[in-house]
Amino acid sequence: MSTPIFAEFPSANQQSDDINVDTCRICLELLSMKRTASHIPCNHKFHRTCVLKWLESKNDMKCVLCNASVSGTVDEGGTRIARTYPFELRNDELMEKGTICPVDHVQANITNCGYLTLGLNKERNQAVKESKNQEWIDDIEQELEKIRRRSEAAEEYFQFILEKKDEDDEDKSDSEESTLEEED
Numbered sequence: 253m254s255t256p257i258f259a260e261f262p263s264a265n266q267q268s269d270d271i272n273v274d275t276c277r278i279c280l281e282l283l284s285m286k287r288t289a290s291h292i293p294c295n296h297k298f299h300r301t302c303v304l305k306w307l308e309s310k311n312d313m314k315c316v317l318c319n320a321s322v323s324g325t326v327d328e329g330g331t332r333i334a335r336t337y338p339f340e341l342r343n344d345e346l347m348e349k350g351t352i353c354p355v356d357h358v359q360a361n362i363t364n365c366g367y368l369t370l371g372l373n374k375e376r377n378q379a380v381k382e383s384k385n386q387e388w389i390d391d392i393e394q395e396l397e398k399i400r401r402r403s404e405a406a407e408e409y410f411q412f413i414l415e416k417k418d419e420d421d422e423d424k425s426d427s428e429e430s431t432l433e434e435e436d
């Protein structure tokens with residue numbers, strides 16, 4: 253029986269074929285239970301949400317099985333999955349430091365969350381139509397929930413930037429006024 257990846261790292265020389273046939277090496281459940289995703293270029297397959305969580309918890313993009321540098325992750329249809337970040341943490345840090353990111357970046361994040369939600373909802377409806385098991389549906393809903401949190405965090409950050417900009421503008425006009433007064 254296989255052991256959890258967290259307890260024992262398989263060596264990079266180990267044959268990938270016999271250790272990664274039908275179970276997700278991150279959670280050890282059958283791959284067929286949920287949606288899957290594969291890494292490029294090593295082709296190692298995991299549950300989609302498991303591997304996204306794993307990548308999010310690391311700063312480097314390495315395959316948990318073979319330690320290869322991951323240049324991308326694709327879903328069953330071969331479509332590239334966007335690497336997702338734990339935005340809520342990053343935004344908290346940025347807000348604490350008072351850092352302002354370009355507004356269009358934040359807007360792009362919010363828009364992207366919208367697209368991801370649309371796609372996942374479609375996927376969810378399709379899964380229900382195909383009578384996939386509950387675990388499969390829950391898996392999609394878990395990802396939907398994560399996107400919802402990300403979107404909320406992005407919008408919160410967006411508000412923060414707007415308020416910060418207003419403050420800066422006020423400061424600017426204040427100093428302009430005082431310069432004028434001095435000139436008089």
Ligand SMILES: [Zn+2]
Nearest residue numbers: 276279299302
């Ligand atoms: Zn898994």
Ligand SMILES: [Zn+2]
Nearest residue numbers: 294296315318
């Ligand atoms: Zn690999």
